[in-house]
Amino acid sequence: xxxxxxxxxxxxxxxxxxxxxxxxxxxxxxxxxxxxxxxxxxxxxxxxxxxxxxxxxxxxxxxxxxxxxxxxxxxxxxxxxxxxxxxxxxxxxxxxxxxxxxxxxxxxxxxxxxxxxxxxxxxxxxxxxxxxxxxxxxxxxxxxxxxxxxxxxxxxxxxxxxxxxxxxxxxxxxxxxxxxxxxxxxxxxxxxxxxxxxxxxxxxxxxxxxxxxxxxxxxxxxxxxxxxxxxxxxxxxxxxxxxxxxxxxxxxxxxxxxxxxxxxxxxxxxxxxxxxxxxxxxxxxxxxxxxxxxxxxxxxxxxxxxxxxxxxxxxxxxxxxxxxxxxxxxxxxxxxxxxxxxxxxxxxxxxxxxxxxxxxxxxx
Amino acid sequence: xxxxxxxxxxxxxxxxxxxxxxxxxxxxxxxxxxxxxxxxxxxxxxxxxxxxxxxxxxxxxxxxxxxxxxxxxxxxxxxxxxxxxxxxxxxxxxxxxxxxxxxxxxxxxxxxxxxxxxxxxxxxxxxxxxxxxxxxxxxxxxxxxxxxxxxxxxxxxxxxxxxxxxxxxxxxxxxxxxxxxxxxxxxxxxxxxxxxxxxxxxxxxxxxxxxxxxxxxxxxxxxxxxxxxxxxxxxxxxxxxxxxxxxxxxxxxxxxxxxxxxxxxxxxxxxxxxxxxxxxxxxxxxxxxxxxxxxxxxxxxxxxxxxxxxxxxxxxxxxxxxxxxxxxxxxxxxxxxxxxxxxxxxxxxxxxxxxxxxxxxxxxxxxxxxxxxxxxxxxxxxxxxxxxxxxxxxxxxxxxxxxxx
Ligand SMILES: Cc1cc2nc3c(=O)[nH]c(=O)nc-3n(C[C@H](O)[C@H](O)[C@H](O)COP(=O)(O)OP(=O)(O)OC[C@H]3O[C@@H](n4cnc5c(N)ncnc54)[C@H](O)[C@@H]3O)c2cc1C
Numbered sequence: 001x002x003x004x005x006x007x008x009x010x011x012x013x014x015x016x017x018x019x020x021x022x023x024x025x026x027x028x029x030x031x032x033x034x035x036x037x038x039x040x041x042x043x044x045x046x047x048x049x050x051x052x053x054x055x056x057x058x059x060x061x062x063x064x065x066x067x068x069x070x071x072x073x074x075x076x077x078x079x080x081x082x083x084x085x086x087x088x089x090x091x092x093x094x095x096x097x098x099x100x101x102x103x104x105x106x107x108x109x110x111x112x113x114x115x116x117x118x119x120x121x122x123x124x125x126x127x128x129x130x131x132x133x134x135x136x137x138x139x140x141x142x143x144x145x146x147x148x149x150x151x152x153x154x155x156x157x158x159x160x161x162x163x164x165x166x167x168x169x170x171x172x173x174x175x176x177x178x179x180x181x182x183x184x185x186x187x188x189x190x191x192x193x194x195x196x197x198x199x200x201x202x203x204x205x206x207x208x209x210x211x212x213x214x215x216x217x218x219x220x221x222x223x224x225x226x227x228x229x230x231x232x233x234x235x236x237x238x239x240x241x242x243x244x245x246x247x248x249x250x251x252x253x254x255x256x257x258x259x260x261x262x263x264x265x266x267x268x269x270x271x272x273x274x275x276x277x278x279x280x281x282x283x284x285x286x287x288x289x290x291x292x293x294x295x296x297x298x299x300x301x302x303x304x305x306x307x308x309x310x311x312x313x314x315x316x317x318x319x320x321x322x323x324x325x326x327x328x329x330x331x332x333x334x335x336x337x338x339x340x341x342x343x344x345x346x347x348x349x350x351x352x353x354x355x356x357x358x359x360x361x362x363x364x
Numbered sequence: 365x366x367x368x369x370x371x372x373x374x375x376x377x378x379x380x381x382x383x384x385x386x387x388x389x390x391x392x393x394x395x396x397x398x399x400x401x402x403x404x405x406x407x408x409x410x411x412x413x414x415x416x417x418x419x420x421x422x423x424x425x426x427x428x429x430x431x432x433x434x435x436x437x438x439x440x441x442x443x444x445x446x447x448x449x450x451x452x453x454x455x456x457x458x459x460x461x462x463x464x465x466x467x468x469x470x471x472x473x474x475x476x477x478x479x480x481x482x483x484x485x486x487x488x489x490x491x492x493x494x495x496x497x498x499x500x501x502x503x504x505x506x507x508x509x510x511x512x513x514x515x516x517x518x519x520x521x522x523x524x525x526x527x528x529x530x531x532x533x534x535x536x537x538x539x540x541x542x543x544x545x546x547x548x549x550x551x552x553x554x555x556x557x558x559x560x561x562x563x564x565x566x567x568x569x570x571x572x573x574x575x576x577x578x579x580x581x582x583x584x585x586x587x588x589x590x591x592x593x594x595x596x597x598x599x600x601x602x603x604x605x606x607x608x609x610x611x612x613x614x615x616x617x618x619x620x621x622x623x624x625x626x627x628x629x630x631x632x633x634x635x636x637x638x639x640x641x642x643x644x645x646x647x648x649x650x651x652x653x654x655x656x657x658x659x660x661x662x663x664x665x666x667x668x669x670x671x672x673x674x675x676x677x678x679x680x681x682x683x684x685x686x687x688x689x690x691x692x693x694x695x696x697x698x699x700x701x702x703x704x705x706x707x708x709x710x711x712x713x714x715x716x717x718x719x720x721x722x723x724x725x726x727x728x729x730x731x732x733x734x735x736x737x738x739x740x741x742x743x744x745x746x747x748x749x750x751x752x753x754x755x756x757x758x759x760x761x762x763x764x765x766x767x768x769x
Binding site for chain 1: 494496498499500501504523524567568569570571572633634635636637643645693697700701702703704705706707708709710721724725728729731732733736737738741742754756757758759761766768769
C-alpha cells in the first residue's frame with residue numbers, strides 16, 4: 001500500500017504552488033473582484049506556460065499524458081490560492097473528454113485545451129436540480145434547448161460540457177459557445193465569475209452515455225474535493241496564523257481552549273476529508289468499483305471541512321473578519337461556490353449511502 | 365402557569381395594536397429608502413410619533429421622561445411593533461444601551477440635557493467602545509483622555525462603531541490613567557460626533573453594507589461636565605452598557621428568516637429523494653431551527669414573566685445571542701444548499717432566497733457583535749455555572765507595563 005501521491009505528482013504540485021503563491025492568492029482575487037474582467041488573463045498565461053492545462057492531455061493530442069493524481073494535486077493548489085482563472089472548469093471538461101470522448105472528439109478538442117487556446121466550462125445547474133435529476137435541458141436531433149445558470153467561467157469559455165436529458169438519466173454534450181448567448185450571472189462568490197448559458201436549438205455533440213455521466217460526476221467529485229481541501233487549508237492557515245498573533249486579555253488568543261479547539265477541529269475535518277479524497281484519487285486512477293462511494297465520501301467530507309474552516313476563520317478574526325477589507329470573505333463566499341459546484345452535501349451524503357447499500361447487496 | 369396575556373396585558377396589547385395600526389400605516393408598502401437621509405428621516409419620524417403618543421422609553425423612570433411601565437409592556441409593544449411596517453433599528457443602540465448608561469451614571473445636568481432629546485429621536489447615539497487593539501477585552505483600550513482645565517482632550521481610534529456616521533453623540537470609554545491596572549484607569553464621556561477632530565469613516569462589511577465605522581479622535585475637547593461616572597470608573601459604566609447590550613441585541617434580528625422560511629422553501633422543492641418537505645434531514649433541520657429560535661423566545665418570556673411578578677430573572681437570558689446567531693448561520697446554509705444552484709445565484713431583490721443569503725452573510729457578524737460566541741460561553745461558564753475563570757495575567761499590572769503572553 002502506498003497511500004500518497006507519486007513523486008511526479010508532488011513535483012508538479014510544488015511547481016504549481018510556487019507559481020500560484022507568487023501570482024495568485026487573496027490579492028489577485030481581490031483585483032478580479034473589484035474589476036469587470038472575468039478572469040486574470042496574465043495568470044492564465046502562466047498556468048498554460050507551466051503546462052498545467054496540458055498535464056492530463058495525452059501526448060498524442062499535444063499534452064503530457066499525466067495521471068488523475070496530477071489533476072487532484074493541481075485542484076488542491078488552485079483551491080488553496082483562489083486563483084481567478086478557469087483552470088478547474090477546463091480540467092473538468094478535460095476529464096469528461098478523456099472519460100467519454102470519441103477518438104475524433106479528443107483529437108478535435110484536447111489539443112486546444114493543452115495549448116491554452118480553448119477554455120472550457122461545465123454547465124449542469126439549472127435551479128434547484130441535483131446532478132442526477134433529469135435536467136430540463138433537452139436534446140433534439142443534435143440540438144440543445146435549455147438554460148444553465150450559474151455556470152462558472154462561462155463568460156470566458158469557448159467550449160461547454162453541458163448536461164441534458166438522455167435516455168436513462170442525464171448525459172453530457174459538447175457545445176461550441178461561439179454563437180451562444182452568455183450573460184453574466186451574479187452569485188455569492190464575487191471572485192469566480194459565473195454566467196448564464198441560454199441554449200435555443202444550439203448544435204451539440206453527444207459526449208458518451210448516461211452511464212459515462214455517472215462515472216464522470218464521481219471523478220469530478222474527487223477533483224472538487226481536492227479543490228475544497230485546498231481552500232479549507234488556506235482558511236485554516238489564516239485562522240491559525242491570527243490565533244498565534246492576536247492578543248486579548250493579556251494573552252495570545254491561541255492560548256484559549258475555545259480558540260485552540262476550533263483550530264484543532266478545522267484540522268480534524270480537513271484530514272478526514274483528505275483521507276477520503278486520497279482514497280477517491282486512488283479509485284479514480286485505478287478505475288476501481290470503489291470510486292462511487294469513495295468519491296461521495298470525499299465530496300461530503302470536503303464540504304464539511306471547507307464550510308467549517310471558512311465560517312470559523314471569520315469568527316476567530318472577530319470584528320476585522322467581518323469587513324470587506326479582510327480576506328476572510330473570500331473563503332466564506334467560496335465555500336458557497338464549492339457547495340453549488342456539483343450538488344450539495346445532502347445529495348452526496350445520500351449518494352454515499354446508496355453506494356454503500358449497493359456494495360452490501362453485492363457482497364451478500 | 366399561563367402562556368396567555370393576563371387581562372391587563374391583553375388590554376394593553378389591544379390598545380397598542382390599535383395605535384400602531386393607525387400610526388404605522390404610512391410606512392406600509394414603502395420601498396427601501398433610497399438615500400441615507402431618507403433612511404434617517406423615516407426612522408426619526410417613527411420615534412417622534414412614539415414619543416408624542418407616550419410610547420417611548422416605556423420602562424424608563426418618569427423622572428427621565430419615560431413612562432415608568434413594567435418590562436411586559438415594553439415587550440408587548442415591541443412584539444406589536446415588529447408585526448407592523450414601522451421603521452425601527454437606528455435607535456436600538458442609543459436608546460437601548462447608551463442612554464440607560466447616561467441616566468444610570470450621569471449627572472443631573474447631563475441627564476436633563478441629553479435624555480429627553482434622545483428619547484424624542486432628535487439626537488442619534490453610538491457606542492464608542494471597541495478599538496483595533498481590543499474588542500472582547502474592552503479594558504484593554506488605548507484611546508486616551510487627558511485633563512485640560514475644565515475639559516478633557518481625547519486622542520485615539522475606535523472601530524466597528526455602528527451608526528457612528530449618522531450619530532450626533534456617542535459614549536466613549538477612554539484611558540485616563542495608563543499607570544493604573546487596566547480596569548482601573550478608564551473613564552467614560554459623552555462626545556459630540558460633530559466636534560472638531562472627530563472623523564467617522566464608514567467601513568464596508570463582508571456582507572456589502574456599511575453600518576459600522578472607524579472613528580478617529582484627534583485632540584477632541586470634551587467638557588468635564590460630560591463625564592459619565594467618576595474618573596477611573598469607566599469600567600463600571602461600561603458594564604452597564606454591556607448588560608443593556610445583551611438585552612438589546614440578544615434576540616433574533618427582526619425580519620430574519622427562521623423555521624417557517626425553511627418550511628416554505630422545502631414545500632416548493634422536489635428532490636430525487638422525494639419532495640424536500642418529506643425528507644427526514646430537512647424535517648430535522650426545521651425542528652432544530654424551531655427548537656433553538658422558539659426556545660430563545662420562550663426563555664425570554666420566562667425572564668419577563670419573572671419580572672412581571674416582581675421577581676429577578678435568572679441567568680437563562682444569557683443563552684440568547686449565542687443560540688440565535690449560529691442557528692441563523694446553520695439554517696441559512698442548509699436552505700441555500702437545499703436550493704442548489706438557485707441558492708448560490710444572487711437572489712432577486714426582496715426574494716426569500718435573497719433574504720436567506722443576507723442572513724448567511726449577516727449571521728457571521730452577529731456571532732461577533734456585542735460579545736462573541738466564545739466570550740458569551742465564557743460568561744455562561746464562569747458567571748452562571750461558577751466554573752473557575754480564565755487566568756488573567758495582566759489584571760493587576762499597570763496598563764503601561766503589560767507584556768502579552
Ligand atoms: C456588526 C458589528 C457591529 C459592531 N458594533 C459595535 C459598536 O457599535 N460599538 C462598539 O464599540 N463595538 C462594536 N462592534 C465590535 C464588537 O464588539 C467586537 O468586534 C467584539 O467584541 C470582538 O472584539 P474583536 O473584534 O476585537 O475580536 P477579539 O476580541 O480580538 O477576538 C478574536 C477572537 O478571539 C476570541 N477570544 C477572545 N478572547 C477570548 C477568550 N478569553 N476565550 C476564548 N476566545 C476568545 C474571540 O471570540 C474571537 O473569536 C461590532 C462588531 C460587529 C461585527
